[in-house]
Amino acid sequence: MGVFRLDPSGQITYINESFRKITGITFEILQGKYWADILPKEERERMIMAIAASVREHKMVEAEARYIHPDGKQYWLFGQVVPLFDPVGHIKGWVGTITDITQRKTIEVELQESEEKFRSLAENTAALLFSLDVNGVFTYVSPLINSYGYLVEDVVSRHFIDLVYPDDRKEVQANLRKVIEGEREVTSVFRIVDKWGYIHWVESISTIRVDVFGKPVGVYGVLRDVTDRRRTEDAIQLANKKLNLLNNITRHDIINTITGLFGCVDMAASTQNKEERSVLLAEIKDLIRIIQHQITFTREYQEVGVHAPVWQNLKDVMDRVIVNFSKQDIRFDLDLEDTEIYADPLLEKVFYNLIDNAIRYGETITAIRFYYQISDKGLALICEDDGVGVPTETKEQIFERGIGRNTGMGLFLTREILLITGITIRENGTYGKGARFELLIPNGAWRFSVTGSRGKNISRPTN
Amino acid sequence: MVNMAKGSILLVEDDDIIAKVAQWRLNNLGYEVVGRATSGAEAMELVVKQKPDLVLMDINIKGDIDGIETARMIKKGFNIPVVYVTSHTDGPTLERAKGTNPDGFIVKPFDDNDLRVAIELALNK
Numbered sequence: 001m002g003v004f005r006l007d008p009s010g011q012i013t014y015i016n017e018s019f020r021k022i023t024g025i026t027f028e029i030l031q032g033k034y035w036a037d038i039l040p041k042e043e044r045e046r047m048i049m050a051i052a053a054s055v056r057e058h059k060m061v062e063a064e065a066r067y068i069h070p071d072g073k074q075y076w077l078f079g080q081v082v083p084l085f086d087p088v089g090h091i092k093g094w095v096g097t098i099t100d101i102t103q104r105k106t107i108e109v110e111l112q113e114s115e116e117k118f119r120s121l122a123e124n125t126a127a128l129l130f131s132l133d134v135n136g137v138f139t140y141v142s143p144l145i146n147s148y149g150y151l152v153e154d155v156v157s158r159h160f161i162d163l164v165y166p167d168d169r170k171e172v173q174a175n176l177r178k179v180i181e182g183e184r185e186v187t188s189v190f191r192i193v194d195k196w197g198y199i200h201w202v203e204s205i206s207t208i209r210v211d212v213f214g215k216p217v218g219v220y221g222v223l224r225d226v227t228d229r230r231r232t233e234d235a236i237q238l239a240n241k242k243l244n245l246l247n248n249i250t251r252h253d254i255i256n257t258i259t260g261l262f263g264c265v266d267m268a269a270s271t272q273n274k275e276e277r278s279v280l281l282a283e284i285k286d287l288i289r290i291i292q293h294q295i296t297f298t299r300e301y302q303e304v305g306v307h308a309p310v311w312q313n314l315k316d317v318m319d320r321v322i323v324n325f326s327k328q329d330i331r332f333d334l335d336l337e338d339t340e341i342y343a344d345p346l347l348e349k350v351f352y353n354l355i356d357n358a359i360r361y362g363e364t365i366t367a368i369r370f371y372y373q374i375s376d377k378g379l380a381l382i383c384e385d386d387g388v389g390v391p392t393e394t395k396e397q398i399f400e401r402g403i404g405r406n407t408g409m410g411l412f413l414t415r416e417i418l419l420i421t422g423i424t425i426r427e428n429g430t431y432g433k434g435a436r437f438e439l440l441i442p443n444g445a446w447r448f449s450v451t452g453s454r455g456k457n458i459s460r461p462t463n
Numbered sequence: 464m465v466n467m468a469k470g471s472i473l474l475v476e477d478d479d480i481i482a483k484v485a486q487w488r489l490n491n492l493g494y495e496v497v498g499r500a501t502s503g504a505e506a507m508e509l510v511v512k513q514k515p516d517l518v519l520m521d522i523n524i525k526g527d528i529d530g531i532e533t534a535r536m537i538k539k540g541f542n543i544p545v546v547y548v549t550s551h552t553d554g555p556t557l558e559r560a561k562g563t564n565p566d567g568f569i570v571k572p573f574d575d576n577d578l579r580v581a582i583e584l585a586l587n588k
């Protein structure tokens with residue numbers, strides 16, 4: 001540590017050997033020189049101000065300053081200066097020390113540069129970076145979280161699982177456990193729900209965080225939004241499924257019906273019995289109608305999943321559907337509040353089919369009621385009527401695409417439309433007392449609109 | 464006068480109209496339809512009970528076992544000729560059907576002549 005003394009005018013009156021070694025200047029050269037002159041010009045003013053403060057406040061001051069050694073290299077010095085006063089309070093000089101802190105300063109600068117580099121990387125990368133503690137609580141999240149509607153400070157200290165789509169939470173928790181328990185790296189694909197209730201598919205790569213003793217202290221993770229990729233994959237899968245089904249309908253179902261049609265034509269041509277011929281002609285007409293339905297179905301089915309799902313207000317959809325049945329002597333009771341569901345744009349067709357089926361097959365039907373129930377699985381939307389109901393043995397069959405004659409395409413189509421966004425449908429009414437269709441809308445795919453049916457932007461997510 | 468039937472046939476077909484048409488055509492051709500099954504299990508029961516000379520088998524039928532699996536069991540257990548009736552003219556279904564060494568194929572839509580030729584060939588194999 002270098003020691004120096006200054007007289008009341010700031011001229012150097014003493015330096016020790018360490019001071020000489022640090023500065024590279026001998027006392028002979030320094031003696032009588034103003035202390036600040038040995039510093040680079042741009043450091044002088046700051047240092048003079050610091051020393052002035054020490055006199056004013058009668059206390060020791062500390063400061064760091066750059067120093068250019070006579071060999072031309074730059075060093076960092078740490079100085080402490082104490083003002084000395086005579087008994088009446090006049091300054092009689094200073095005594096101080098200097099320490100070479102170049103090495104520490106270099107590390108600090110490198111660290112700062114490195115931090116800036118990584119911060120810039122974290123803030124500008126297309127992936128979301130995060131770290132969690134062993135309990136799965138966020139300890140860091142990169143600013144990309146803003147694009148999901150959350151502020152960094154909203155998320156830090158919250159549990160990671162809070163952002164995950166309810167149906168995927170179990171699997172995500174299991175994967176986090178795997179990492180904490182020592183699996184080197186775990187990659188998983190799951191859904192997260194943003195602040196506005198929209199669902200995003202993400203791919204996450206998680207690695208273990210350990211302390212200096214190798215003890216797990218949490219998880220580091222990278223989250224990449226793969227919603228577009230997933231949508232493309234789903235679209236390809238759906239397109240393949242549709243192609244197979246349409247192929248089946250055209251090449252199997254219609255050919256089957258044509259087989260029956262040819263047979264009935266031959267039978268009608270060969271019979272001499274007028275009554276029998278009349279029955280056969282009616283059957284031929286029915287078969288032609290079936291082919292017409294099959295072709296109509298292919299057109300409607302082709303539309304399923306073509307357009308991206310959207311949030312739809314149930315009341316608005318129902319209003320549009322019920323108009324079609326205004327001439328029917330049926331009472332409609334709607335108890336739906338301002339509920340919105342995330343579904344294929346063909347949702348209207350779903351409700352049309354449910355009402356059409358109820359009227360067609362309900363026989364004694366006078367009323368149809370739509371209402372909802374909330375459970376931990378999601379929102380159950382119920383369509384209930386007071387008709388004859390569905391026999392127990394056909395409760396599942398009614399959703400199948402008919403083999404052969406293909407009656408009941410409507411409910412098959414209904415199930416397919418709903419499945420696009422993971423909504424399931426089942427019939428669980430009591431035969432003889434009426435049909436009861438229950439649509440289960442998973443959490444994350446339904447929400448209440450706060451400002452009423454037209455206030456689409458302000459809504460409460462349901463995850 | 465009692466007409467002697469050319470042979471007894473079990474019809475495995477789950478579509479009512481096609482079954483009705485097939486039965487009418489078979490009767491016209493001089494065959495006796497000894498029963499109609501709509502599923503694999505029903506077909507096996509009728510084979511045991513009626514011991515038909517030939518089984519006319521639709522590939523897509525009701526139940527857990529399709530026409531191909533039912534045909535495999537009938538041929539293995541009873542050595543009765545099986546003629547498939549199908550609308551599939553290519554693809555994996557047909558390949559799977561071929562694996563059971565069937566005695567004939569009738570492709571829908573069929574007429575009297577298609578039925579006659581396929582059945583006669585199968586019975587005279």
